[in-house]
Amino acid sequence: MCTNTACFLRVVVMVVAVAVCAAVTENGRAASTAAEPLSLDACIRIALDKNPANRAAMETFAAAGEAADAARAPYYPDLSLNLGYRRVQTHAFLPSSINFPGITSIIGPVNQWNAGVKASFTLFDSGQRKAEAQSARASHKASAEDAERTRQGIIIAVTEAYYTLLAAQEAKGAAGEHLTRGEDHLRLAGERKAAGAVPQADVMRARVEVANARLSLVRAENAVRIARGNLNRTMGLVPSLALAIKREEQPVTAPGAVDITEAYAHAMSRRPEIRAAGHNITAGENNVKSAKSTFGPKIRAEAGYGWLDSEFLPQDKDWSLGVSVQWPLFSGFAGVHNTARARADLSRKEAEKEQVILNVQQEVWTAYANLTETYESVQAAVVAKADAAESLRLARARYDAGAGTITDLLDTETAMDNAQVTYVQAMYTHYIALAHMKLAVGDL
Structure with a gap:
């Protein structure tokens, strides 16, 4: 047997130990997640779980569901x-004919107690409760489409941030390679200057190039930090969280693989904005019926x-x-005005659906055009990268042989770096354009 104080202290120690173990486990799990490179799918899963915009959309959907259930209350007693x-x-x-002595017309004062x-x-309500229930049900369906649109918006935002970070990391790597080559050129220029093969100007030019390369590397590192913070934000995480992502290669999609006519038709049936607009029209039609029901018994x-x-x-x-x-x-013409207002609101929703359809068609066309542009940019960047690499090899060979100048070498090196960065940007921009194409047709 233990005293009350001793038992209490044991309980406190056990609770603290459990809390510490839980904290250590959670921190270890978070550190493991941050240290393990994340794929695009993993980033999307985290975003859909952590991003507050998705939670807000789901709560809005749940609230609309409760409103739809509440609209059925008039069917119950x-x-x-x-x-x-x-x-x-x-x-x-x-009555004056009733006049009995001693009978007073005053009743009370008396107490009245009641319970019941x-x-x-x-x-029967002229169809009001049916119209209101159907309107609330249509609004619930529209809310579901709004939640789906929010989900797709989060996915495209994560996709853009993911490939932007990959591009920034590739640019950082290219900047590091540029600095390494610049330092190698500076060493080579110094050796040739010591041998009397080149003037001091070549050495100074190489030093300037190294300094510029270091500055470019600093800027590239900062671009990586900003891109990583943006990806964390879209995932619903702290921007300063250190995370690593995987480099994923995807096949390049030619625009010829997309039939623009089929893309239009697919978008009309799949885009949540269009389906939500249709549900809003259904709700508006039932609002008109509800307003007209006030004229009936x-x-x-x-x-x-x-x-x-x-x-x-x-x-x-x-x-x-x-x-x-x-x-x-x-009723002071309230029913007339309420019905007219409901009809005007219905006409507005019908016009909004027409505008949504036009916007979706434009988004499909823009996504198709961007897919075409990025595909052609990738093809051109591949050729430019190969030509720049060969040009740099020849320039380096000429300089080593004393037949070329440091200016020629540095110019071809700059062209090689630009070609590498252009290629990387073209690839990831193409991946983003492909994601936007899927978003435009409602398949994201």
């Missing part, structure tokens, strides 16, 4: 419990059962059962 007390004095207006249950049910069944007495815990039964009919005759 209303049931309420009533408890009350009041002290009453009133005047009874008796009341129920009512709508038998409403029939309700009502019932009540309880007790009414002048003493606490009433004993006298009090019940009622009946049907009520309500038919508005005049």
